[in-house]
Amino acid sequence: MSFRIRLDDLRGASVHALLREHLAGVALHSPPESIHALDLEGLRAPGMSFWTLWDGEELLACGALKELDATHGEVKSMRTAAAHLRRGAARAMLEHVVAEARRRGYRRLSLETGTAAAFEPAHRLYASAGFVPCGPFADYVDDPYSCFMTLEL
Template sequence: MEIKIDDLTGSKVIALISEHLNGMLENTPPESIHALNLDGLKRPEITFWSAWEQDELLGCGALKELDGTHGEVKSMRTSSLHLRKGVARKIIEHIVTVAKERGYQRLSLETGSMESFEPARKLYESVGFQYCKPFSNYIEDPYSVFMTKEL
C-alpha cells in the first residue's frame, strides 16, 4: 500500500469523498455533520492523503493543523470495496507519524456516536486515542464523540 499526499483532483478520490459525505448524511443529522467537502479539504492548513495499490484507491485521511502543537484527524474513509483489510489502521498510523514529525503534542478527532461509527471508534481506541471533551470550535452534540491522543 502506498500512502501519498493527494491534490484531490482525481476522479477516484472525488468519488470517495462523495461516498464519505453521503455516508455521513445517511447516519447523521445535517447540523451534526463535520465532514469536509472537496473545497474544505483543499485549505492550506489541511494535508490530505490517499492510499493506493497500483491504480486502485483504498482509502483516505487528512490532518488539519489547529495550531503549532495540535492537529485534528479529518476525512478518514476506506473504500467500501476494501473494508476490514487494515487500510484505515495504516492511514491513521501514517497521520500519527506525520503529526509527531511536525512536533504536535496532541492529535484529536471528532467522530459519530451512533452504532455505525463503532468500528471507527474501536480503531481509534486501538491506536491510543481516548475520549475527551469537545476541542477547537466543536460543542457538545449527542451525535458526536471527541477523542484525543497525546503524542
C-alpha cells in the first residue's frame, strides 16, 4: 500500500469530518472530564504538528506530535477513518510520528489513550511499536479512564 503523508493545515472539510469522528468516538467511551483529545484550535497550537495520510484523494488517517520539551514529545490525535480500518494506515502514521520525533532529537515519546475495550486496538498498535505502560506525564493526572504509554528513543 502506498500512502502519502502530508503536513496538514487543518482547513479541509474531510479533515474536519475525521476529527469530528475522532472526538465523537472518544466521547462514546470516556467521561467528559477524562477526554484529552484535541479540537481544531488545540491542534493549531504552538508546538503542534499535524499530519494526514492519504490514498489518492481519500483521507484515511491523521496523527499529531506535540512538543512537550526539547527531549520529549507526545503522540496526539491518532485516528483512522472507520471506513479504512485494518489497511495499515494507523501503523504508517505512527511510524511517521516516531520517525519525526527521532529526527527532532527527542529522547522520549509518550501518549495518553483510553482504557475502555474500544481502545484495545490502539493499545496493541502502540505496544507493537515498542511503547510500554508508564505513569502520567506532562499535565496529566492518574485517571482510571487514561492509559499512559511511552517509548524511549
